[in-house]
Amino acid sequence: MEPVISVEGLTKSYGPARGVFDLSFSVHGGEALGFLGANGAGKTVTMRLLMGFVRAHAGEARIFGLDCFDERPTIQRRVGYLPGELALPSDMTAQAFLHMQASLRGLHDLETMHALIDYFELNPSVRIRELSKGNKQKVGIVNAFMHAPDVLLLDEPTSGLDLLMQRRFADLVQESRSKGAAVLLSSHVLGEVERLCDQALFVRQGRQTRFCDPAALDADAIVENLYGPEAARLAWNDFKTRRAS
Numbered sequence: 001m002e003p004v005i006s007v008e009g010l011t012k013s014y015g016p017a018r019g020v021f022d023l024s025f026s027v028h029g030g031e032a033l034g035f036l037g038a039n040g041a042g043k044t045v046t047m048r049l050l051m052g053f054v055r056a057h058a059g060e061a062r063i064f065g066l067d068c069f070d071e072r073p074t075i076q077r078r079v080g081y082l083p084g085e086l087a088l089p090s091d092m093t094a095q096a097f098l099h100m101q102a103s104l105r106g107l108h109d110l111e112t113m114h115a116l117i118d119y120f121e122l123n124p125s126v127r128i129r130e131l132s133k134g135n136k137q138k139v140g141i142v143n144a145f146m147h148a149p150d151v152l153l154l155d156e157p158t159s160g161l162d163l164l165m166q167r168r169f170a171d172l173v174q175e176s177r178s179k180g181a182a183v184l185l186s187s188h189v190l191g192e193v194e195r196l197c198d199q200a201l202f203v204r205q206g207r208q209t210r211f212c213d214p215a216a217l218d219a220d221a222i223v224e225n226l227y228g229p230e231a232a233r234l235a236w237n238d239f240k241t242r243r244a245s
């Protein structure tokens with residue numbers, strides 16, 4: 001079976017250790033890959049390359065076998081993307097925004113959209129600027145899932161959600177996977193990646209450091225993969241010093 005998301009040698013450089021360098025990974029339908037990295041590691045840049053918002057300097061990013069940049073209108077219509085930083089039109093109501101997005105995608109059946117609005121207990125008639133952070137995040141989530149996409153690119157998706165809504169979001173991701181969606185999910189919450197993903201890809205300064213079962217790593221390995229061996233050594237020394245004092 002061909003992977004749904006396929007990345008090979010992907011490079012986008014914004015300067016030394018800024019951007020992504022030689023990334024290679026794939027995600028099949030029904031799989032979820034967790035994307036872990038410190039601030040500035042390159043997670044968002046990768047998602048933006050997959051959405052075709054920017055052109056790679058080298059390597060390939062493909063979804064459904066299509067080049068993500070050359071075929072970006074098709075990719076952007078078919079993929080469910082939840083950006084790490086939502087830029088929503090503040091004067092619109094959530095409902096007007098979601099209807100506009102549906103029409104841009106040529107989506108006529110709005111049943112899933114309404115079901116998601118109810119599921120996340122979102123008041124659709126409130127202007128976006130009046131919504132709390134978590135409620136704005138729900139608008140982004142409904143937008144990403146309402147066309148039942150086969151690919152989900154989720155950049156820190158539970159940011160701002162309360163515990164109940166995090167749980168509902170997790171169930172939604174599992175349901176989408178069970179229907180065959182391929183998921184790439186970036187997060188700083190390791191437990192979320194452990195619960196939702198079969199594999200985790202660690203990136204540090206734009207380079208992938210490890211590809212593994214997220215549940216298989218102990219705390220030292222996680223620190224080392226996120227921050228490098230020197231940071232891991234310092235963290236361990238700090239821990240020993242504190243324990244001895």
Ligand SMILES: Nc1ncnc2c1ncn2[C@@H]1O[C@H](COP(=O)(O)OP(=O)(O)OP(=O)(O)O)[C@@H](O)[C@H]1O
Pocket residue numbers: 014017018019037038039040041042043044045046084
């Ligand atoms: N348009 C741009 N111009 C210049 N540098 C950029 C641009 N976009 C990203 N970068 C740089 O690329 C690197 C990776 O950024 P990215 O946003 O992918 O990090 P991230 O892993 O998503 O971090 P965070 O966890 O903080 O969201 C950073 O050093 C960032 O400053």
